[in-house]
Amino acid sequence: MSASGRILTCEGRTHFGWPWRRGARADILTASEERLILNSRLGKINLRAATVLRIERGALIPCLGRGIMIRHRSQGYPAGIGFIPADTPWKELLEQLRDCGYSVQT
Numbered sequence: 001m002s003a004s005g006r007i008l009t010c011e012g013r014t015h016f017g018w019p020w021r022r023g024a025r026a027d028i029l030t031a032s033e034e035r036l037i038l039n040s041r042l043g044k045i046n047l048r049a050a051t052v053l054r055i056e057r058g059a060l061i062p063c064l065g066r067g068i069m070i071r072h073r074s075q076g077y078p079a080g081i082g083f084i085p086a087d088t089p090w091k092e093l094l095e096q097l098r099d100c101g102y103s104v105q106t
Contacts, residue, residue, distance in 0.1 A: 001030070001031050001032075001096040001097070001099075001100060002028060002029065002030045002031075003028070003029045003083075003085045003086075003087070003088045003093055003096075004026035004027070004028055004029075004085070004086045004087060005026060005027060005029065005067070005083055005084045005085040005086045005087075005088075006026070006027055006083070006084045006086070007027045007029075007038050007040050007045070007081065007082070007083055026086055027039060027040040027083070028040075029083050029085075029093075031096070031097055031100045031102070032049075032100060033049060033100055033101045034048070034049055035047065035048060035049060036049065036052055036070065036097075036102070038081065038083065045077055045081060047070070047072050047074050047077070048074070049100075049101065049102065051072050051073050051074040052070060052071075052072045052102055052103070053071045053072055053073060053103065054071050054102075054103045054104070054105055055068055055069070055070050055071070055094065055097050055102050055103065055104050055105070056068065056069050056071070056104070056105040056106070057069070057090055057094065057105075057106055058082055058084075058090075066084055066085075066090055067082050067083055067084035067085065067090060068082070068083050068085075068090055068093060068094060068097075069081070069082050069083075070082075070083065091106070094106060
């Protein structure tokens, strides 16, 4: 499964400006049973499925509950990574991630 959107840090600050800034290229979240990959114009976050602890709806951050939060134990990345989907509703995105085998909390 794949979705476009914007990646944020665990503090809720975006790396690349406001999520809907005009002209900004979208970040891409790709998930399979083996890996969850977030591609952005500043780099790639590559998480093995075994290191992903849970995926949950973002509370007030990211962006007033429209996004998801990925909690993991991979070294070298923030422990929580937010993702705001651009075209896919957060509920649908969580269902797709659950179908890939991830622990999803709604």
